[in-house]
Amino acid sequence: MPLIINMKDKIITLAHGSGARLTQKLISIVFAASFNMTELSDYATIEHNMVVTTDAHVIKPLFFPGGDIGRLAVTGTVNDIAVSGAVPAYLLATFIIEEGFAVSDLQKIVASMQETALEAGVRIIAGDTKVVEKHNAEGLYITTTGIGFLPPNCHLSTSKIALNDNIFINNFIGEHTIAIINSRNQLNLNPPPCSDCAPLNHLIQKMLTCSDIHFMRDATRGGIATILNEVFDDCALGIIIEESALPISSPTQAISDLLGLEPLYMANEGVIVTFAASQPRQLLSTMQNHKYGKNAARIGYVTNEVKGVYLRTSLGSLRPLPMLNADPLPRIC
Numbered sequence: 270m271p272l273i274i275n276m277k278d279k280i281i282t283l284a285h286g287s288g289a290r291l292t293q294k295l296i297s298i299v300f301a302a303s304f305n306m307t308e309l310s311d312y313a314t315i316e317h318n319m320v321v322t323t324d325a326h327v328i329k330p331l332f333f334p335g336g337d338i339g340r341l342a343v344t345g346t347v348n349d350i351a352v353s354g355a356v357p358a359y360l361l362a363t364f365i366i367e368e369g370f371a372v373s374d375l376q377k378i379v380a381s382m383q384e385t386a387l388e389a390g391v392r393i394i395a396g397d398t399k400v401v402e403k404h405n406a407e408g409l410y411i412t413t414t415g416i417g418f419l420p421p422n423c424h425l426s427t428s429k430i431a432l433n434d435n436i437f438i439n440n441f442i443g444e445h446t447i448a449i450i451n452s453r454n455q456l457n458l459n460p461p462p463c464s465d466c467a468p469l470n471h472l473i474q475k476m477l478t479c480s481d482i483h484f485m486r487d488a489t490r491g492g493i494a495t496i497l498n499e500v501f502d503d504c505a506l507g508i509i510i511e512e513s514a515l516p517i518s519s520p521t522q523a524i525s526d527l528l529g530l531e532p533l534y535m536a537n538e539g540v541i542v543t544f545a546a547s548q549p550r551q552l553l554s555t556m557q558n559h560k561y562g563k564n565a566a567r568i569g570y571v572t573n574e575v576k577g578v579y580l581r582t583s584l585g586s587l588r589p590l591p592m593l594n595a596d597p598l599p600r601i602c
Contacts, residue, residue, distance in 0.1 A: 290594045318419040320355040322346060326411045329600040331378070333452040335464030338411055339381035341602060344468045344538060345489065346415035347389045351470035352485040352541060354425045354477060355417035357389060362396040362413050367406035378409065389468035427503035429483035430544050434571040436508070437543040437552060439472065439562040440465055442493055443521045443532035449601055462520060465539035472559045473541065480552040484544040489602055491593070494533040496542045497578045498592040508578045510569035534593060536601045544571065
């Protein structure tokens with residue numbers, strides 16, 4: 270008999286793909302239960318310290334300021350490998366192409382993938398192509414598989430997170446979401462918001478050599494707040510984020526306020542959340558000397574003062590940051 274999430278969830282909705290609470294339920298009760306998976310993660314470590322990950326990319330629109338579905342596919346996969354502590358090495362890619370899709374657009378996307386792979390230092394070694402009838406794929410979908418290798422004695426896990434750990438991020442937050450909203454809805458913002466889509470593996474390797482890092486995760490769907498709630502679910506240690514420390518660009522903050530969006534829940538494609546025990550100054554210096562870490566900041570800490578994830582506002586009060594059921598913007602990656 271097929272498993273269902275609850276009495277209401279008898280069909281799949283866009284909310285089940287948002288990366289938030291409903292996604293977790295879907296993965297846990299349907300996929301993990303059927304596949305006998307004991308640990309839920311974007312990546313898995315197998316024999317000989319090999320790390321593998323797989324991802325699907327259905328972003329709309331396919332082209333946006335700062336990237337396209339090709340760059341997104343490579344960076345998303347590379348970053349999923351890199352936050353495990355592994356060094357990404359190989360990618361495989363599958364293309365689901367809608368009948369009638371322009372060859373020139375496909376060439377641009379494939380060239381973008383190769384350019385991004387070269388930047389990340391990985392090789393695209395194999396893949397597959399399928400074409401479906403018109404009106405069945407909205408242009409193009411890409412799935413990717415990444416392979417990397419863990420250095421000796423490298424093991425990042427939520428189980429290593431401890432009281433008084435510092436929490437860092439490397440860049441402005443919410444940039445990717447605002448770029449997609451502007452492109453999708455043709456808001457014609459000037460200058461156009463630019464996605465933060467970037468491969469972070471070289472930055473991460475530099476960080477790992479200079480600091481006692483316990484855990485990392487890339488803050489894509491669901492944003493920073495979702496990652497922090499997942500950490501709390503795993504280790505049951507409280508987290509306090511300082512509102513005054515959050516790196517948010519003025520345009521993103523203004524547009525978020527106008528649209529009623531909370532940047533902490535907005536998707537990113539070039540932001541990692543890092544838990545580390547080291548002194549903040551050394552790690553921040555390393556991050557800020559890299560082109561993808563110039564806006565790095567210590568945003569909070571692990572504590573037993575609270576149970577859950579909280580934001581300390583500019584007025585000094587604590588506001589809970591719960592896990593949302595769904596991201597309000599589907600097709601973001």
